[in-house]
Amino acid sequence: MSVKGDYMGMALSIDDLDGENISYFKHCAEHQFHLQKCDDCALVRYPPTTACPFCSGGNATWTAVEGKGAVYSYLEVHHAIQPAFKAKTPYLVLLVELDTQQGQPTPDDGLRVAGNLTLPNGEFALPEVVKTVGIGTRVRMVFSDVAEGLALPQWTIDETATQPAKPWRYPQE
Amino acid sequence: MPLPADTDVSTPKFLRDKYAIVGVGETTYTRGSGKTTRALGTWALRNAIADAGLKASDIDGMLSYSGNDSTPSTFMAGDIGARLNFYMDCMGGGSSTEALIGIAIGVMEAGLCKCVAIFRSMNGFSQVRIGGTGARSAAPVNGDMLHNRAYGWQSAGQNFAPTFMRHMYDYGTKPEQVAMVKVVHSEHASNNPKAYYKKRFTVDEVLSSRIICKPLHLLDCCVETDNATAIIVTSAERAKDQRHKSPLIRGIVGRCSKPRLDMHYQHGPISRVAGYYAKDILWPNAGLGPEDVDAVGAYDAFTFTSMLQMEDYGFCKKGEGGEYVSSGITRLGGKRPQNTSGGHLCEAYTHGMNMVIENVRQLRHDVDDYCPMGPDGKRQHTFDYREGGCRQVKDIEVTANLGWANPATGSAMVMRRGT
Numbered sequence A: 001m002s003v004k005g006d007y008m009g010m011a012l013s014i015d016d017l018d019g020e021n022i023s024y025f026k027h028c029a030e031h032q033f034h035l036q037k038c039d040d041c042a043l044v045r046y047p048p049t050t051a052c053p054f055c056s057g058g059n060a061t062w063t064a065v066e067g068k069g070a071v072y073s074y075l076e077v078h079h080a081i082q083p084a085f086k087a088k089t090p091y092l093v094l095l096v097e098l099d100t101q102q103g104q105p106t107p108d109d110g111l112r113v114a115g116n117l118t119l120p121n122g123e124f125a126l127p128e129v130v131k132t133v134g135i136g137t138r139v140r141m142v143f144s145d146v147a148e149g150l151a152l153p154q155w156t157i158d159e160t161a162t163q164p165a166k167p168w169r170y171p172q173e
Numbered sequence B: 001m002p003l004p005a006d007t008d009v010s011t012p013k014f015l016r017d018k019y020a021i022v023g024v025g026e027t028t029y030t031r032g033s034g035k036t037t038r039a040l041g042t043w044a045l046r047n048a049i050a051d052a053g054l055k056a057s058d059i060d061g062m063l064s065y066s067g068n069d070s071t072p073s074t075f076m077a078g079d080i081g082a083r084l085n086f087y088m089d090c091m092g093g094g095s096s097t098e099a100l101i102g103i104a105i106g107v108m109e110a111g112l113c114k115c116v117a118i119f120r121s122m123n124g125f126s127q128v129r130i131g132g133t134g135a136r137s138a139a140p141v142n143g144d145m146l147h148n149r150a151y152g153w154q155s156a157g158q159n160f161a162p163t164f165m166r167h168m169y170d171y172g173t174k175p176e177q178v179a180m181v182k183v184v185h186s187e188h189a190s191n192n193p194k195a196y197y198k199k200r201f202t203v204d205e206v207l208s209s210r211i212i213c214k215p216l217h218l219l220d221c222c223v224e225t226d227n228a229t230a231i232i233v234t235s236a237e238r239a240k241d242q243r244h245k246s247p248l249i250r251g252i253v254g255r256c257s258k259p260r261l262d263m264h265y266q267h268g269p270i271s272r273v274a275g276y277y278a279k280d281i282l283w284p285n286a287g288l289g290p291e292d293v294d295a296v297g298a299y300d301a302f303t304f305t306s307m308l309q310m311e312d313y314g315f316c317k318k319g320e321g322g323e324y325v326s327s328g329i330t331r332l333g334g335k336r337p338q339n340t341s342g343g344h345l346c347e348a349y350t351h352g353m354n355m356v357i358e359n360v361r362q363l364r365h366d367v368d369d370y371c372p373m374g375p376d377g378k379r380q381h382t383f384d385y386r387e388g389g390c391r392q393v394k395d396i397e398v399t400a401n402l403g404w405a406n407p408a409t410g411s412a413m414v415m416r417r418g419t
């Protein structure tokens, strides 16, 4: 069954043939973060793929992965491209390096998962919070519900984690 | 200038200098062309054919690239009256020019055709806006695109920004250093009659322009223009009959990539770009190195893209790009001027082709600027690079073009002056 939903003025959809994305977002809709774990080399990958980027293995099993990590890089959008995002500026897109499988299979590899900076309920973070987050900030995964079978993974500040004294931010504020 | 001896036996040296760019042409660079991409394309092709001193019937191969925002070769060839023995229209934007020149050489080597015209035609301002606003911003988001577009992470600037930001974090690169790319390219544009934006900018003006998407200010971003551009590639042997001492192609690398093109940020360091891999093909193929290059066209979709490529192709050490682009080396009159037409930041946005055209003219010692016109109808270059003056690089022998699709994919080409 294909999945359809409206989110931030955009028509989101996943075709019924796209089994990988259907499975990924179905777990998200249940507020669980699952990634494909290769049946051959046991490495996890993001985003969903149809074979293993590390060993070309064709079979994988959806496996629960902890949605915790630190901001690896980010962008702060002031001029939104998509119309509905204009009301949310400035907003952050975070690339978060998960604690899971960091530096594997090579020191340059990592699971770097995208998402906006949101409140724990998945709503966009306000500008005064946006200003406090940078490279190194510890975050945890939350979800923005979109439709039946579809929620988007998002990131919120991890209230229980020890935060860096001063996360790295773009020098010109 | 004698070129270094060919010492590398691992590459097909016999293709070095075997093909030439014999003609280049472009339309006016505008915002609001009032023409179809078909009309723009034939305009640029006719200019390139005339520049080469050829007839349309001499063109028997055609290549183009687009993002479904152009007109295919079939219509262009029909309109100008060229019967083709080979043609292909490819998907792609930046990094396509050099890659398609490589393909043109390949098909000519294979005997498929003898003379290939390559064009890019686009209404990047008035139809499909390159900055991503307009029709493209409202497109449905399906399947794999959910992992980026759904987060308001869509335009080129937004897509590349994590690389730029992480470079500042990894190496302490400063905004005022990166801004120098725009400053220098704008100086060059001010001496280019064809440049869409001819105004010279200061570092302060770049840094005080509005933020588009941190770390990018408005003036860190390229222009959006309507234009077509074309080049003609044929064998050096055939090139001898044409009008110019045509620049010879030394070596090419095409759409060389980092791992994980499905989402390249999975493999780091993300402040590294495709040139890290491409340099090991480009320089051995050319039999030359960065130190031999007199001028560079470094794809400047953004100030950062130009700077990052200079590092990874080995013009400076990794992490020292900020210092390099603010040292004066890249200015006209400096050791290795770059983007001498103003590039994508100032002259026009053409997905790479205008920077190849510029280097061809530089190597012919024949750029257009504000130098006095001689009796032969050519500029008498003064090499006085002040505003409103010259932009011809003195004694130029070797150029490099560094094409960029995104942080993970790039193409490049080395040319030398024709003999």
Ligand SMILES: [Zn+2]
Residues within 6 Å of the ligand: A038, A039, A040, A041, A042, A043, A052, A053, A054, A055, A056, A057
């Ligand atoms: Zn595997």
Ligand SMILES: [Zn+2]
Residues within 6 Å of the ligand: B369, B370, B371, B379, B380, B381, B382, B383, B389, B390, B391, B392
């Ligand atoms: Zn001059």
